[in-house]
Amino acid sequence: SLKVKHSDKSLIFADLSPEEYKSVRDYMWAQKDLHISHAATAKPSENFIFLIDLLLPKKEDALSYLDGRGAKPPREASVVVFYGAQGYLKEYVVGLLPGQLKHRDVTQEKYKAATLPFTARPVTTGEYVQLFTLTDQVFKNIEKPLRESFGYIPKKRGLLPYEGMPRGVQVGDRKTWISFFRDYSGMYIHPVGFEILIHHQSSNSSDWTVDRVLYNGQYFDSIEDFKNKYEAGSVKKIVFKEIPNFASLKPRNKPSGIGPQQYYLQGKRFSVRNNEVVYLNWSFAFGLSSLTGMRVFDIRFKGERIVYELSVQEAMSVYGSLTPGMMLTKFLDSSIGIGRFAHELVRGIDCPHHATYVDTYRYIDTNVTLRSRNSICVFEHDMGRPLRRHFSDFFHNGFGGMANSALIIRTITAIGNYDYIWDFIFYQSGSVEAKVHATGYISSSYKIDGSLEYGHQVAENVLGNIHTHFINFKVDLDILGVKNVFQTKDMVFNEVILPWMPSRKAKIPKLVEHQIMNEKEAAMKYNTKTPRYLHIASNSTNRWGHQRSYRLQVFSFAGDHLPETEPEEKSMSWARYKVAITKHKDEEQSSSSLYSQNYMWAPYVDFSKYIEDNETINNEDLVAWVTVGFLHIPHAEDIPNTVTVGNGGGVILRPHNYFDEDPSINSPDGIYFSPG
């Protein structure tokens, strides 16, 4: 039942292979003048390859190749090196793969600076090792209070750390509030009420200091200060209590049943080869960026490209809290790495048993390539509701319809407490949907007086902190080529005179269409009224004379975005817009950056700048940036885990006069019968 064939051309979008990672790493290690450490967990003071990832081909090159007009684009790697010895960061392009490699420093070209500041980098495993060494020393110094308060016993019952971000309040800061949690599975909802502020800006960890301590809501200027006051009895003490682990995900009852299971009675109707999926009329390439996560390219229906790129860009959360560990917290997950945390999917839970599972490989924050077994799944699913149906008993009796079987490609990324489920769904009616749902553990803090202004209590002494979720998708639709326009459609009530009764007027719905000509006007902010239908359209028309288009239908329950006056806002300015349309540029590949989290106040990518030049979007290659999200006010039912029901968002790309009729009429699943 596959109507389209596989092609190896998808490989230009394929993640680097283990061999490619290794050859790039070995090549970089061989550059003696760069003095790169070979350690798995290099110290911040060493030079270290943080990341090797595919450098996406330039779009024009890729299109030439895909459309048979040009050669295969060069295959290159993007390499990020943290120069601890020099105190700066650099990025390289290394290629061509396979073969004799060369490297090119692209820092200047990409960032208009010869080097990037050292504090812009994410915290590496090497730096965490040193942070944990420091906290161990701290714990040794205050073992008694920790034992009395939290049952801390060295090497037997620990306290687990959870960091707030950003790490300070201004450029150059690297001061992290670490909150401590019980040493339980699901630690994230077991805060103990102890937080410390570590100043770890120096690349030499012996310079690091504990600048502030919070214990049971009370602040102390240092560990010594806390220790002295604790011993002097001038501290309101927390008394350790053993509690059962309410965060445990262990079933309380013996599993007694099994829910409905899906089978492919006639085998799979899709095929996965290399990084390409074909399914009935659909085909697309896929990949998993270590930083930004799942992405698909060159989505075609009946061989005709509809989307060049559909990709996750960023996942952001802004928290409210009375206590410092979460008070300023604004997570930008792509700086930690979203795709990097795409772990093995569990059959029968994460995806159906009969899904096709794909391994992914990554090179990030260590010295070897790591495999994530079965970290992408592809399956066809009965969505549980007919795609279309009509029953008639007037005049002509009959029934026509079809089940809604669709193809889903999924990854799930678990970044610390939260698990995001990423789905791209391909429908037989020509629609593509990008969806994200949140599950896993909420973040929490120890409840003190006044905490309830920032959330609800969800367990003994535990506050579930109010927060927002914002997710950004890049949607590079190419409708019959790259030259497209941005159209809006909506209704308005219009007063008309009734033609058969001119004395009478009535207000009736009327279609209102606009073409939007420039980027600023096409940036649809979340708090404004936007037209209900948003279209990327070609100037070519369908059989009925209408511009062929795809409509973007956004599902979102977003909370308020951080006020633009806040100094951190520019690092997440994409979240201002429900939909923003820009003119495509290879150098505007992403709405966020690896450095956005730790250099929030002067980010290297400020999405709003893509719009600021207000380019024309009339007959240009257009990219839609779609933000979805939801406000999360945690409640008791978030314990132990947030459920996916109602906690998601997404965008459906729907054909709108793209075809001459619904393409599902040609589906092998269509059924028709009439009586007798």
Next chain:
Amino acid sequence: SLKVKHSDKSLIFADLSPEEYKSVRDYMWAQKDLHISHAATAKPSENFIFLIDLLLPKKEDALSYLDGRGAKPPREASVVVFYGAQGYLKEYVVGLLPGQLKHRDVTQEKYKAATLPFTARPVTTGEYVQLFTLTDQVFKNIEKPLRESFGYIPKKRGLLPYEGMPRGVQVGDRKTWISFFRDYSGMYIHPVGFEILIHHQSSNSSDWTVDRVLYNGQYFDSIEDFKNKYEAGSVKKIVFKEIPNFASLKPRNKPSGIGPQQYYLQGKRFSVRNNEVVYLNWSFAFGLSSLTGMRVFDIRFKGERIVYELSVQEAMSVYGSLTPGMMLTKFLDSSIGIGRFAHELVRGIDCPHHATYVDTYRYIDTNVTLRSRNSICVFEHDMGRPLRRHFSDFFHNGFGGMANSALIIRTITAIGNYDYIWDFIFYQSGSVEAKVHATGYISSSYKIDGSLEYGHQVAENVLGNIHTHFINFKVDLDILGVKNVFQTKDMVFNEVILPWMPSRKAKIPKLVEHQIMNEKEAAMKYNTKTPRYLHIASNSTNRWGHQRSYRLQVFSFAGDHLPETEPEEKSMSWARYKVAITKHKDEEQSSSSLYSQNYMWAPYVDFSKYIEDNETINNEDLVAWVTVGFLHIPHAEDIPNTVTVGNGGGVILRPHNYFDEDPSINSPDGIYFSPG
């Protein structure tokens, strides 16, 4: 795996049985003074039982009985009689069932009028018979133009009618624009360009007249006028052309495959007995009102009632058009009868093969009880995405999660062109979802100059008319009893001084909660900013001290509601509000009425009146009225049928501090494992 048991108490909400319909009908027929016709299709001039349906028990009586405090409430029928001979309508209550029946005229009590005006009634089959007799006469008179223009051949190739509503512009009007369509399956998208205005106010059909004619965009004062001008050659003629039936739902290709199928490996985990479903921790009663459609009552989780009533109330559409057949059209489906058109569900398309199917019975617009075989289905479905899951490789390695298997109860109602799919979904996390999706045929009109202001061309000469869909649900949550409050929660960015750095301020999210005290303030209009979280709450608290509540999360893409200044608006005033909360009253059972369609200008139910008395909603029995919808700008892909993807809306009722933790932790579907 059923955790709760069946109870016969659900029967108080059961639809009337065939025996009950018959005994009520026979009783009414036996009332000689009422002079009721026994004909299946009585003429408008005769007296006729239009409807027999269950009279719902008074809520207080029902609760007393359900909760073991009182006797079984009386079982009674609601009977609607059209008195053609007298020229008015009346409603009766007939009971008690079973046994010696009595009838009581409730018109005055219900409507503050001894009788209802005759023009308020829906058009019966008897009236349609006379309308078609009239159109046949008209056709005979203009056979030649109809043949030349539309290929009309008496008894061989007809023209099929489609009515516009309302039937006029003011109270008392009964003048219907009828548009004609090709005699094809899927006629709704085959307009021919011929429309006539029939004045059929009199109960004597010999008084009826054709008041206006539209042919190819040109108006004529009468059939004679049209005929004369057509023959005189002063009409721009349409020339008949045979065309293939692009509206056909017959598959173009031989069905070649079969999509994924679901099985219950260990049998069904739910049970349907009488009108009750039990599923794991859930139980509820269900019924199908001939007018308003699907409804469930007494929804309980672990035996605790959460919802007293969750029901469809109304489905409304407002159209825009240049031509009169659809120019004023505002459909109110409950006046035609939603549940009445719940036909047999098709296994494998409408619901899975292995669903449990239930028959329904109705007595409406004829003289016998009709059975709708398999018109309700109940099934468990794997929703295709985990309900919850968490993977951890930090500190504690492990995986816990569960598939999202949920129970769905569904009807599909096909009212002429459109098919609405009605789902109530019960999740193991304690959420209930009410969802509606639209499919079937769009309404269309013959394209003339200027038509494109009201939609898109979707086929040769066919305009798909712009329109709105609005659906109203009644959600009578009872959280730990009937005395509840209405709470809103949202976020606001609040500026705080950083406690550890008092020189610095930051804006952080803060929780904002309100209790809304009266009905007017609780009426959340669609075009205003409303709080993001809406809760029906008890004053009882959960283990953590928070008021136990359910949250209403509304999914909607509604277009603009008809301006309140329009004379028809009061008949659909429920659509002003995304959510409105009223104090429960038995006499405010529904937001709409059987008479709303044909008496739009002075409706017997104007929902906004429920709010106008602005009662207190503090510690009262609260009812939430939820409106969802979408703007539909038809496009080529609506041919032949609108697909369900993206064309729906609904509301999720989510526990929010109702429990002390997520109840799905006790599900038999939970899985946990840790390495080694």
